[in-house]
Amino acid sequence: ILNVEQSPQSLHVQEGDSTNFTCSFPSSNFYALHWYRWETAKSPEALFVMTLNGDEKKKGRISATLNTKEGYSYLYIKGSQPEDSATYLCASISGSARQLTFGSGTQLTVLP
């Protein structure tokens, strides 16, 4: 994988459903992975910084896991609420230059 890829591109779920989406990134020269939450008309907000293989971070109903060997991270939302509707971006930092590359995002819509 040369780029940071996120899937699915968009997702609609019902309120109360749990959901998850994927970020794939180059595993070579990996330094860190960031997850951001970006609501319409607001600036992106950092959710998690993940660095170690096997890392699992949690913030309320949102959690994330990291596999640096195979180059993927999952973001989970338990019991989705309408206020969770946003675009979720992941960004990989890699290389000696610590280059940061964003994925294209997953647009989540939680229907009441």
Added chain:
Amino acid sequence: GAVVSQHPSRVICKSGTSVKIECRSLDFQATTMFWYRQFPKKSLMLMATSNEGSKATYEQGVEKDKFLINHASLTLSTLTVTSAHPEDSSFYICSARDSYQPQHFGDGTRLSIL
């Protein structure tokens, strides 16, 4: 509250005008600031990285003479879109950080060139 302030939030101007966008870190010293552009239906595309007191590093395909970046102090970076044309219309957003921690983003600037 906001830790990065970006101004203006919206600009509408005629073709050929130069537009300056400011990005300020409010309560920390930003050793590095980033400028991004969002193309329709796409994610944030990094335009350039600027370190205080040195020249900005531009990503491939970004014209440095077109998009002038100045990072004169640890709290201020500016992006000037010179002689803007309709194809420069876009959403520009800056971010700042003081280490390899997550970036703090400004609220973005919607630039519309008529």
